Amino acid sequence: MNLISIEMRGPWTLFKKELLRFWRVSFQTVAAPVMTALLYLLVFSHVLEGRVQVHGVNYTSFLIPGLIMMSVLQNAFANSSSSLIQSKVMGNLVFVLLTPISYLEFFLAFLAAAIARGLVVGLGIYLVVILFIDLPIIHPLLVLAFTILGSALLGAFGIVAGMWADKFDQMAAFQNFIIMPLSFLSGVFYSIHSLPPFWQEVSHLNPFFYIIDGFRYGFFGVSDMSPAVSLSIVALSFFAIAWLALHMLKSGYKLRG
Amino acid sequence: MIPAIKIEQVQKHYGNLQALRGIDLAIEQGEFFALLGPNGAGKSTLINLLAGLIRPTSGRLSVMGFDVQTQYRQARHALGVVPQELVFDPFFNVREMLRFQAGYFGLGPENDAWVDEIIECLGLADKAHTNMRKLSGGMKRRALIAQALVHKPPVIVLDEPTAGVDVELRQMMWEFIKRLNREGHTIILTTHYLEEAETLCSRVAMMKQGQIIALDSTANLLKKIPGKNLRLKLSAALPETLRPLLRHEEGNEYMLALTEVAQVERVLSQIREANIVVEDMQLIEADLEDVFVDLVGQP
Numbered sequence: 240m241n242l243i244s245i246e247m248r249g250p251w252t253l254f255k256k257e258l259l260r261f262w263r264v265s266f267q268t269v270a271a272p273v274m275t276a277l278l279y280l281l282v283f284s285h286v287l288e289g290r291v292q293v294h295g296v297n298y299t300s301f302l303i304p305g306l307i308m309m310s311v312l313q314n315a316f317a318n319s320s321s322s323l324i325q326s327k328v329m330g331n332l333v334f335v336l337l338t339p340i341s342y343l344e345f346f347l348a349f350l351a352a353a354i355a356r357g358l359v360v361g362l363g364i365y366l367v368v369i370l371f372i373d374l375p376i377i378h379p380l381l382v383l384a385f386t387i388l389g390s391a392l393l394g395a396f397g398i399v400a401g402m403w404a405d406k407f408d409q410m411a412a413f414q415n416f417i418i419m420p421l422s423f424l425s426g427v428f429y430s431i432h433s434l435p436p437f438w439q440e441v442s443h444l445n446p447f448f449y450i451i452d453g454f455r456y457g458f459f460g461v462s463d464m465s466p467a468v469s470l471s472i473v474a475l476s477f478f479a480i481a482w483l484a485l486h487m488l489k490s491g492y493k494l495r496g
Numbered sequence: 497m498i499p500a501i502k503i504e505q506v507q508k509h510y511g512n513l514q515a516l517r518g519i520d521l522a523i524e525q526g527e528f529f530a531l532l533g534p535n536g537a538g539k540s541t542l543i544n545l546l547a548g549l550i551r552p553t554s555g556r557l558s559v560m561g562f563d564v565q566t567q568y569r570q571a572r573h574a575l576g577v578v579p580q581e582l583v584f585d586p587f588f589n590v591r592e593m594l595r596f597q598a599g600y601f602g603l604g605p606e607n608d609a610w611v612d613e614i615i616e617c618l619g620l621a622d623k624a625h626t627n628m629r630k631l632s633g634g635m636k637r638r639a640l641i642a643q644a645l646v647h648k649p650p651v652i653v654l655d656e657p658t659a660g661v662d663v664e665l666r667q668m669m670w671e672f673i674k675r676l677n678r679e680g681h682t683i684i685l686t687t688h689y690l691e692e693a694e695t696l697c698s699r700v701a702m703m704k705q706g707q708i709i710a711l712d713s714t715a716n717l718l719k720k721i722p723g724k725n726l727r728l729k730l731s732a733a734l735p736e737t738l739r740p741l742l743r744h745e746e747g748n749e750y751m752l753a754l755t756e757v758a759q760v761e762r763v764l765s766q767i768r769e770a771n772i773v774v775e776d777m778q779l780i781e782a783d784l785e786d787v788f789v790d791l792v793g794q795p
Contacts, residue, residue, distance in 0.1 A: 245602050252599025260587050330583035334643065337547055337577055338600035339569035496510075496550040 250344035253335060257352030261318055268356065272314055273363040276306045280368070283428065293430045294461040303374055304455040305427035307364045308389060312447065315357035315390035316397040316418055319349045323401025324410045327493075336495065342488035346398065346481070353394025354387055361386055375458060381466060382457035385473065389450040392477040393418075398484040402493055421447045431463055446476040498561040500525045500651045500682035501546065506555030508541055508706075515541045517706040519555070523684060523699075525650070528677050530693035530714075531686040532784075533703035534792055539686040540580060542703075543655050547577045559651055573601060576649035580656045580686075582636045584628040590639050591615065591624040594646050601647035614642045617672055634665045641669065645676075652676065654685040658692065670696060694718075694784040704792050717787045723755040725786065726763065729776035735766055743789070748775075753786070 243251045261268040284299035293301040326332035335345065368374060376382055404410040425447035431439050442448045453469030456462035462469070488494070501523040508516040516538045523529050531539045544550045545557055548564050548571065557564045562571035585593055594615070598607045615624050618638040623631060631639060637657070644652060654673070658666045674696070677683045687693055693700055693714070700717055702710040710717060725743065728734075728750045734742065741752040741763070752763065760779070767774060 245604075248602040248604060249600050252596055255599075256588075256596045263587055326585070329586065330579075330581050331585045333549065333579055333583060334585070334597060335600060336549055337572060337575075338597075339572045339602070340600055341569075491551065495548065 249338060249340045250348045253340060253345065253348035254351050257318070257322060257348060258355055260322060261352070261356050268314070268318070269359055269363055272310045272360050273367060276310045276364045277367060279306055293433075294459065296459050296461065299372060300374060300459070301430075301455070302428065303368055303372065304458045305425075305451050307361050307368075308385070308451045308454045309422045309425075309427045310364055311357040311361040311386055311390050312393045312422055312450065313418060314360040315353040315393040316400070316414070318353040318356040319394045319397030320401040320404075320410060320413070321397075322349065322352075323398065324404050324407060327401070327405070328407065332494070343485065346395075346485055346488055349398055350391060350394045350481075353397060354390045357390025357393070358386060361390075377460040378457040378466075380457075381470075382454060384470065385450055385454040385457060388470070388473045388477055389454070392446065392450070392473060392480060395477060395480040395484045399480065399487060402484075402487050405493070421445055424448075425451050426463070427451055446473060449473050449476075497525055499523060500527065500560060501684065502556075502558045502561075503542070503546075504556045506542075506545065506557060507553045508538075508545065508550070509553045514706055516545075516552075519706075519708060521701060521708060521711065523682060525560075525682050526677070526680055527682055527684075527699055528674075528697045529682070529684045530697035530700045531684065531703065532690065532693055532700060532788060533686075536705075537703040537792075538706040539703055540655055541706075543577065543653055543684075543686065546653065547575060548572060573647060574650050576644035576647065576652045578640050578644045578652070578654040578657050580659065582633060582640070584631075584636055584639065586627070586629045589625050589627050590620055590631070590642075593628060593639070594642055597643050598646040603647060607646070610648065611642075611646060614645050618642050619668060634661055637661055637665070638669070641672075650680070651682045651684070654683070656686055656688065658687065658689060690783065690785040690788055700784070702788060702791055710787070710791050714784065717784065718782065720787055720790075723753065723759075723782060724757065725780040725782055726752045726754055726760060727776075727778040727780060728752065728763075728767075728774060730767065731773035731775060732770075733772075735770040735772070737766055738763060743786070753782075 280299070280302060283302055287298045291298040323332070400410060400413045404413060424442065425445050426442065431442040431448065434442065449464065449469040449472045452462045452464050453466045453473065456466040456469070499522040501521070503519050503521040506516055506519045507514070519542060531542065533539050541550070545552050546559060546564060548568050551565065559571040560574040562574060564571045588596065591611070594611045595608065598611060615621055618641060620635065620638050620642060623635055628636065628639065641657065657669065661669070673683055685697070697714055699713050701708050730748050730750065733748070734745070734750050738752065741754070743751040743753045745751070754760065764774070
C-alpha cells in the first residue's frame with residue numbers, strides 16, 4: 240500500500256476489491272474454466288488427433304492456444320460484466336459512486352481486474368496442459384501481448400455490457416448471443432482456411448479471430464494472418480471499445496441519472 | 497463561514513415529471529437539520545443530487561463550498577451518505593468492507609484505528625468478521641452508517657435511517673449521531689418519524705411535490721400551530737357544528753384543533769346539548785406532525 244501514492248489509493252483499492260471478489264470464489268471463477276477447457280481438449284483431441292493437421296502442427300497442439308485464449312476472453316468479459324451487473328442489481332455500486340474515484344479510475348480498476356482474471360485463468364490452463372503435452376512458446380512476448388490486449392478488449396466490453404444491462408437475463412443474452420458465437424466462430428477449433436470463402440470473409444470481421452490467430456502465432460510461429468496485422472486490429476478494437484466504455488462512464492449512462 | 501450545504505435554484509426533471517421545482521436551501525455548519533415530506537416529495541432526489549448520484553437539470557449544489565459537479569472529489573470527501581436501502585456487498589465482511597470504503601477515499605492503514613472505533617461505537621465489534629450477507633437488518637443498517645463515516649466527513653446525510661429499525665437500535669443510533677453533531681459534524685436527515693425531527697433537529701424543511709413549503713427552526717414551526725389538540729371519545733357522532741375544528745377522526749375518537757384553551761368550554765357545551773356523552777378526553781400540545789398535516793395535507 241505504501242508504494243501507492245495517496246492519489247492512486249482510491250482506484251488501487253477498487254482494483255484490489257475486484258481482484259478479491261473473484262479470488263474469493265476462485266473455484267467458480269478460475270478452477271471451473273480450467274476444467275471446462277481441459278474437457279474440450281480431451282474430447283476434441285481424442286476425436287480429431289491424427290486426422291487433422293493445421294499449418295503442419297498436430298491438432299491437439301493447435302487446439303490448446305485457441306482454448307486458452309477462448310477461456311481468457313470469456314473470463315475477462317465475465318469479470319467486469321458480472322461485477323457491474325451484480326453491484327447494480329444489489330445496489331451496492333452506490334458505495335463506489337459516492338467516492339471521489341473518477342470515471343477514468345473506475346474504468347482502469349475494472350479493466351485491470353478483468354485482465355488479471357484473464358491472465359490467471361490462461362496461466363492455469365497452460366500450467367495444467369504442459370503437464371501432459373509438450374507445448375513450445377516461440378514468441379513469449381507476443382503470447383503475453385495478445386493475452387493482455389485480448390483480456391483488455393473483453394474487459395472493456397464487459398464494462399459496456401454491465402452498464403447497459405439492467406437484469407441478469409439481459410447479461411446472459413449478451414454472453415450467449417454475442418460472446419459465445421464470436422469465440423466459437425473465431426478459429427479456436429479450426430483454421431479459417433478450412434472454411435468456405437464466404438465464411439472466411441465473415442471470420443475476418445470477427446476481432447476474436449485476430450486475437451486467437453496472433454496468440455497462436457506466439458506459440459508456433461505460424462498463423463493465418465500476419466501477427467503485426469492481428470496485433471494492430473486487436474489494439475484498434477480495444478481502443479474503440481474502451482472509448483465507448485469511457486464515454487458511457489463519463490456521461491453516467493444508467494449509473495448517474 | 498461557508499455553509500455546509502448550499503443549494504441554488506435546483507431543478508430536476510425526469511421527462512415530463514418535475515421531481516424538484518427550484519430548490520434554494522443553505523444549511524450552516526454544525527446544524528442538525530431535518531428534511532420532511534411525504535413519499536415522492538423529492539427528499540431522496542435532493543440527497544442523490546448532493547451525493548452526485550444524479551445530476552441536476554439546472555441549478556448548483558455545493559458541499560462545504562465545493563461544487564458537487566466541478567469539484568466532485570472535494571465535495572464527496574466532505575460528504576457521508578447513509579442510503580435508504582439496505583444495500584451491501586455480499587463478498588466481504590464488515591471490517592473488510594469498511595477498510596475498502598476508506599481506501600476509495602484515499603485512506604490507508606493509518607485510518608484503521610478510526611474504522612475500529614466506529615465498529616466499536618456502533619456495536620458492530622462482535623460482527624466485524626461476519627459476512628455482510630449474514631447480518632440482520634438492524635446490523636446492516638449500522639454497517640451502512642459506519643460506511644458513511646469511514647472518511648470522517650464533516651457533513652453527514654442520513655436518508656430515512658430509522659426505517660424498520662427497532663427502538664433500542666434507534667436510540668443507540670441517535671445517541672451516536674448526536675455525539676457526532678456535538679463534535680461539529682453537520683447532520684441532515686430525512687425521516688417519516690416526525691417526533692424524531694422534533695426532538696433532534698434544530699431546523700426543519702418541509703417538502704411537497706418538489707418544493708420546499710416551509711423552512712424554519714423547529715421551535716418557530718411549532719409556534720405556527722398556536723393552541724392545542726383536544727382528543728375526545730364520544731358515545732355518538734361528533735355534532736356537525738364542531739366539524740370545522742376536526743383535525744382527524746377514527747371511529748368515535750375525534751381530534752379537534754383549538755386555538756385557545758377557553759374553546760374547550762364551548763366544545764363541551766355543544767356536545768352536552770346534542771345529548772352525547774364524553775367517554776374520554778385529553779388535551780394535547782400541538783406537535784410537528786400538526787404543522788406537517790396543515791402544510792402538506794396528509795401525515
